[in-house]
Amino acid sequence: MDRPSPRLRVGLAQIDSRLGDLEHNVERHLRWIGEAREKAVELLLFPELSLTGYRLLHLTPRVAIHPRSSPLIARLSEAAGPMSVVVGLVEEDDHGVLYNSALLLHRGEIAHIHHKCYLPTYGIFQEGRFFGEGQRLGLASLDGTPLGLLICEDLWHAEVARRLARGGAKILAVISASPGRIGAGERPTSQDDWEVLTRSAALMNTSWVLYCNRVGWEEGSFYTGGSHIVRPGGEVLVRAPYLDEHLLVADLDLRDADRLRWRLPLLRAERTDLEGP
Amino acid sequence: MISTGAMIQGQEEVRQRLVLHAPLAVQILTGFIRDAIDTTGTAGIVLGMSGGVDSALAAALAVRGLGPERVQALVLPYRSSSADSLADAQAVAATLGIETRTIDISPMVDAYFESETDADPVRRGNMMARQRMAVLFDQAKKRRALVLGTSNKTEILLGYSTIFGDNASSINPLGDLYKQQIWQLSRHLGLPERVVAKQPSADLWPGQTDEGDLGFDYATADEVLFLLFDEGCTPEEVVERGYPEEVVRRITELERENRFKRRLMLIARLSGSAVNLDREIPRD
Numbered sequence: 001m002d003r004p005s006p007r008l009r010v011g012l013a014q015i016d017s018r019l020g021d022l023e024h025n026v027e028r029h030l031r032w033i034g035e036a037r038e039k040a041v042e043l044l045l046f047p048e049l050s051l052t053g054y055r056l057l058h059l060t061p062r063v064a065i066h067p068r069s070s071p072l073i074a075r076l077s078e079a080a081g082p083m084s085v086v087v088g089l090v091e092e093d094d095h096g097v098l099y100n101s102a103l104l105l106h107r108g109e110i111a112h113i114h115h116k117c118y119l120p121t122y123g124i125f126q127e128g129r130f131f132g133e134g135q136r137l138g139l140a141s142l143d144g145t146p147l148g149l150l151i152c153e154d155l156w157h158a159e160v161a162r163r164l165a166r167g168g169a170k171i172l173a174v175i176s177a178s179p180g181r182i183g184a185g186e187r188p189t190s191q192d193d194w195e196v197l198t199r200s201a202a203l204m205n206t207s208w209v210l211y212c213n214r215v216g217w218e219e220g221s222f223y224t225g226g227s228h229i230v231r232p233g234g235e236v237l238v239r240a241p242y243l244d245e246h247l248l249v250a251d252l253d254l255r256d257a258d259r260l261r262w263r264l265p266l267l268r269a270e271r272t273d274l275e276g277p
Numbered sequence: 278m279i280s281t282g283a284m285i286q287g288q289e290e291v292r293q294r295l296v297l298h299a300p301l302a303v304q305i306l307t308g309f310i311r312d313a314i315d316t317t318g319t320a321g322i323v324l325g326m327s328g329g330v331d332s333a334l335a336a337a338l339a340v341r342g343l344g345p346e347r348v349q350a351l352v353l354p355y356r357s358s359s360a361d362s363l364a365d366a367q368a369v370a371a372t373l374g375i376e377t378r379t380i381d382i383s384p385m386v387d388a389y390f391e392s393e394t395d396a397d398p399v400r401r402g403n404m405m406a407r408q409r410m411a412v413l414f415d416q417a418k419k420r421r422a423l424v425l426g427t428s429n430k431t432e433i434l435l436g437y438s439t440i441f442g443d444n445a446s447s448i449n450p451l452g453d454l455y456k457q458q459i460w461q462l463s464r465h466l467g468l469p470e471r472v473v474a475k476q477p478s479a480d481l482w483p484g485q486t487d488e489g490d491l492g493f494d495y496a497t498a499d500e501v502l503f504l505l506f507d508e509g510c511t512p513e514e515v516v517e518r519g520y521p522e523e524v525v526r527r528i529t530e531l532e533r534e535n536r537f538k539r540r541l542m543l544i545a546r547l548s549g550s551a552v553n554l555d556r557e558i559p560r561d
Binding site: 018019020053055056057058059180182183184185186188216217218219220222243 | 298559
């Protein structure tokens, strides 16, 4: 029977990026891609806007690229070889609209692009001033395994992950550039919020959740790191340290999502016909 | 001075929410200083040490982040500065294992006021703060270093500072810490208790204290500011909890009147591409 392999080795590259410096960041990606390949990673994630840095403000158009004709993307794609890689970048479309995008490179091709659908524009966040909103959801495929891509705030709106899971995703890959906050606990409070979200998404959607967050500083604000992988059902399988760069590697058994769905058939039971508000 | 004797609703919860995980806060703030030095390619930091707890904590964070050899502490007394302050600055430096250099600002300040004989203590105090700033930035230039700021969140929000004086810096690790969080981290880092426990003072004239100038104590100010600024409560809601109306009114006024000190460079916009308004370019 022709089935995708049930095992997948994933890597989360919890890196720092230099704000507005594409060349420097590409070099940095190439180093981490090399390290991940040495560890036989099959799917490697980089954080949100990993090629450009996050807090770009009016630098945003200066680092925008057309991925399909970009020599930088071609270099990354070539270095990735057989490994699938997700990178974050500012994408410019043919109408001059800029998107906060996640790009899946798979066997030398751009296999999927996700435009961030929810652009936080409150508090410290200003994305709505500079980016266009993504208008559609889609599933990527890793040799037959459906994969849903989300960018940071997308996970704070439950229907995005829900729709991707109902559409067939067994892995929800979330790339993030989440500014940290702390309180009295030994774990950053921002991390507590994220783990509530990633663990609920893994439980309610009976899916694997990969969360890749960046580290480093931009304009006085730090990024927490704390990237982690959540098993279908909500148990944190592995977690990277806070604040430091790290390559987190783990092997997923993709059948785990199926086995959970047999005994916890939440997706099968989903109702879209309820009347009322 | 108005203090809060009566029961205040939810006060314990507010106090708890102002507590930080000290080791994590220290790790992050030392990382902030290190990152700023790395990204700017500078050699280290200079800071003014007053003998007070804010500059003591800033120095301690810098030493942990960079090592003592990359931290230049300057003691910048005016002739009326209290001897205790200078001794405290030395005690902190000894605890941290750093050398200090003392530069007396009296001749620089006095030269100006020779022809401004009508200046009141506030003008004189402001001039001292700005003279210290001028010396710090010059020393930073000399050493290819950054000036480390020492203003805390309480004084920033109250505007209890001299614009382009003590509020001027290249980077400030303390600006998001309320005063009681400064005390908490200072004790965690083992700074001399004498320095942590003493009555805060700008030491611009003999006998001056912060709480005397402000008319309320820091603990109350921190709680009221937390409710107003962090939580978004209205002044009326803060008073309803039991905080003294007079104190809440004064804090609200100070916060509003001193906003100009937090937004430097007010530029008249003509072009549609004005610096910082239409073109907000990050500094990192």
